[in-house]
Amino acid sequence: MKDTIQALEEALQNEKRAREKAEELLLHRTSELLELREALKVKTREYDMFFDNILDAFIVINPSTGNVIKMNDAAVKLFGYDIKKEPFNLVNIIYKDDFAYAMNSFAQLIQDGTFPNYEARVYTKDKQVKWVQVNSSLIYNEEGQIVGAQGIVRDITESKENAVNFEEQREQLAAIVDNSTLGIVLAQDRKIIKTNKAFEQLIQYSEEELLGLPIESLSFEDGHEESRGLYKQMVDKEIDHYSLQERYRRKDGTSFLSKTNVTGVRDGNGKIKYQLAFVEDITAKHKRRVMLDTLNNLTRSFIGKLTIHDIAWEIANVAAHDLEFEDCVVYLVNKEEKVLEQIAAYGAKVDENKQIVNKIYIPFGKGIVGHVAETGKPELIQDTSKDNRYVVDDKRRLSELAVPIIINDEVIGVIDSENSSKNFFTKEHLRLLVNVANLVSIQLTNANNLERRIAAESENKELLENLKRSNKELRDFAHIVSHDLKSPLRSINALISWFQEDYEHVLDAEAVETFDKLNNKLEQMDALIDGILRYSSVNDKNILAVQKVHIEEVLEEIKTILYIPEHIQFIYPDNLPTINADKTRIKQLFQNLISNAINYIDKEEGKIEVKFTELKTYWKFSISDNGVGISEAYHDKIFKIFQTLDKKGKSTGIGLSIVKKIIELYNGTISLESKEGKGTTFFFKLKK
Amino acid sequence: MENLSFLFIEDDEIEVLKFKKSLKKLGFTHKILEAKNGEEALDILKKKQELPNVILLDLNMPKMNGLEFLKELKEDPHLRYIPAIIVTTSNNHQDMLESYNLGIAGYIIKPLRYEDYIKKIQRVVDYWMVNEVIEF
Known part of the structure; x- marks a missing residue:
């Protein structure tokens, strides 16, 4: 078991080692990978940084769709689109007129791999049109396949526009210069x-x-x-x-x-x-200037010129000289003879002494001047050789301008200018001469008025002198005549007396009566002469005094001078005024009226009454009688000198004329009311 | 003065006759010297052989008229003392003023009627008869 365990242990150990080895390998790999990734990251960042940091807009598109797959901030700013927020396809923003150019350029790019200096317009997101310049190239992968197209985009709108402006300005300038x-x-x-x-x-x-x-x-x-x-x-x-x-x-x-x-x-x-x-x-401007100056000069030169002759010389000289006319003649109309006389000239028609050479007289209706005088219309003849009215004066000239001078619808003269060349005179010349003619007309009318006024003034002065002289002469005449008339009357009276004395013993009653009648007539005549004398001296200011005149006193005096018969009552009020006047005249005035009243009272009980009223600016008197009265037909007549209604008596017809004259001397008036058979009242006012 | 001498200057012979007849009618025997105008009168006066006591003169006369005569008279250192009286038909204010200004002894208007004339002459002569006049 031990072995097994050992073997197992060994196996486990081996496996562990192998795993460790594998792990180590993996770890190594991973770190490699990690390193790569890091490197990539750095690269990407570098790329992005480059991308972001280029100032011009930079975009990358998918060449098969046109979709923008990458763009920098400048591009966002330029186009207004941002692929982080929305899709952005380049095809959609191509300016419609540039579409074909864009497609061709793109084809070129695909073929060549690059396309420099593409210039076209695009729509931005906010629908602006911008001019852009694009330098583009393709992006390939390791296999050599096209994966994208990149381009640097520059906004050239402004420079484009500037270029347009410069062109426009050049054109505008050219237009200005040309036009x-x-x-x-x-x-x-x-x-x-x-x-x-x-x-x-x-x-x-x-x-x-x-x-x-x-x-x-x-x-x-x-x-x-x-x-x-x-x-x-x-x-x-x-x-x-x-x-x-x-x-x-x-x-x-x-x-x-x-x-x-x-x-x-x-x-x-x-x-x-x-x-x-x-x-x-500036020919036209200059001409206008010259014409205006001419008019001004003429206006100035007319000042003080009173006759057409003086004015005519001014026209001839100033106008012709200023306007560079080679000739100018001013004609005066002679109405009686029906001809035009040359009275002033400029050019060949004048000699050194300002005398007109070979003065001619043009009958009305003859020649262009005669024609203008007749019609009163100005004439501008551009070619006299085609006008059969033309009359050769000193020499034939080819163009002519004739303008009438009109006063009160009547042609009084003609301004005429001729020139050797055809078409010399312009409408402006015509207009100017018409203006000159008007000016002459105004000046002559004024001069005429002035002359007439001066004449009238001197005439008035003369009249006044004459009047003064005749007044004096009249006075002297009246005195001399009256003296010369009165003396024979006295002689006749004396001669009659001597005759009567010498022949007293042979004269019968009839003869005595005849002599009495003769003497009566002498007295009448003497009274008449005295009357004329008084009348003529009423206005004599030399003996006109201003003194206080008591009317009551005047009437008292008259009572003692005039014989007032018993049967006539003479009444006057006690409110009679004291006036400022010449006492002799006032006395004459009352005396004449009162003595008239006495003379014409035919009633058994006569009555003469003086009345008085004070008005604001006048003294008003009335003298009434109950005499024979005066028919209304004679009311005006009686104030005229030598008018008497009574041929038989002592009346001279001067008394009331003297009365009227005295009243007028004191700015007064006289009138009367009368009924035939009943009596007469004279009313008169004297200015205070 | 019982016997005055008058120089009567008048161009009208009837006026001269009137004056002489008047004096005669009035019984005066005064001496009358006659002159037809101012010039004649001055000739008489300048001789100084016979100077009048009183001069009567008309104003309207041919040649030298009354006023001109008066002027000459008044310029003479001796003759200017002879009283001169105007006898005229004219009562012209100017003539009167000038006459008095030159120095006259009277201004008499000839009346129309002869009898009125005689009356006036009588008064004038009477007046000068009671006056003391300068004897030359």
């Missing part, structure tokens, strides 16, 4: 190397014709010196750009005025590499 209305010229050493369409159109040469031409060859010489000076300054770094006006010659020989702005483009050393010039045709 610019400014002519643009690029030059090197003042020789043209590039031009734009606008410049080519302006100058009428093509770009090919222009290339290499010196800039100066296109412009007029008179501007070259200035231009060279400025360019030198630019070269000397004194200025970077300059601007000047110059005249360019077109291919067809015509020219235009330009405003040119030149900018220097310098190289790194500050040397002028290019000259960039902007050329603007």
